[in-house]
Each structure stands twice: as structure tokens, then as C-alpha cells.
Amino acid sequence: MNQQKFDCPKCKKPTLSNFNTSEGVVVDFCDQCFGIWFDKDELANYIELSKDIPEIKEMKEQARKTGLACPKCKGTLEELPFSSQTNILVDRCESCGGIFFDAGEIIEAEKASAALETLEDRMKTVVKRFAEQGYQPV
Numbered sequence: 001m002n003q004q005k006f007d008c009p010k011c012k013k014p015t016l017s018n019f020n021t022s023e024g025v026v027v028d029f030c031d032q033c034f035g036i037w038f039d040k041d042e043l044a045n046y047i048e049l050s051k052d053i054p055e056i057k058e059m060k061e062q063a064r065k066t067g068l069a070c071p072k073c074k075g076t077l078e079e080l081p082f083s084s085q086t087n088i089l090v091d092r093c094e095s096c097g098g099i100f101f102d103a104g105e106i107i108e109a110e111k112a113s114a115a116l117e118t119l120e121d122r123m124k125t126v127v128k129r130f131a132e133q134g135y136q137p138v
Helices: 044-049 056-060 105-113 117-133
Strands: 016-022 026-028 036-038 065-069 076-081 089-093 098-102
Touching: 026 044, 036 044, 044 105, 056 076, 098 105
Parallel strands: none
Antiparallel strands: 016 026, 026 036, 036 098, 065 076, 076 089, 089 098
């Protein structure tokens, strides 16, 4: 069975394929440029944050249009910092909220994520996600 491929925003070819991460999140991986597309909320689940970009209001002030098309909804991508604590620039769809990371950037985002929210907030997020999956605390 063939899985649907989406156009990579950077390669502009149908090179994005579903990839199951060890964290249980299905992302779209480009086998050409090695970029990764996260649909809305997938990034937060992947790096255990409450939101894809915790400082989104502040980061949107620095956003600029890229002219790149969203692989999912064809909306316009904007480039903005992932956080005030990194030099990572991500491409985010204004319409559907999906986010594209260039090759290697997700590793830097994972490292930075620990400092973006308090441990208490991160634990609340994890407990909430477990509850959404039907697990109950003991």
C-alpha cells in the first residue's frame, strides 16, 4: 500500500513521508533535504511542551513571509525564531499551524526545550496527555 507523500516546502517535490518516532509521534520526513514537518501540536507532543512554540506571541513579532507553501494546506509559511533562547529559525504555516525544521534543527530545539517551560508545567502537560489517552494516575 502506497502512503501519501506531500511536497517538501524546501525541495518543492513530493518527498515528505510519514515517519513514526520513538516518542509515538507521526511526523513527515523529507528523504532529500532531511527536513521534518510537524502538524499542529505534534511538535509539542514530540518534545513534551504545552505548545509547539511556547513564546509564540513574542516570536510572531519577528516573523517574515517566506513565499514557501505549506505541504498540508498550501497556506503561506512564515519564518520565525523557535524561541528567544536559540538561533533556530523555523517555517510555520499561518493557516494550519504546522512547522518545518531544516535538517538538524530539531536536535537543537529538543535541547532548548528544557529551558522553555518549568519542570512543573512540563509534568502537567505529560499527565494531561496520558489522561487524554485513557491513563489514570495511581
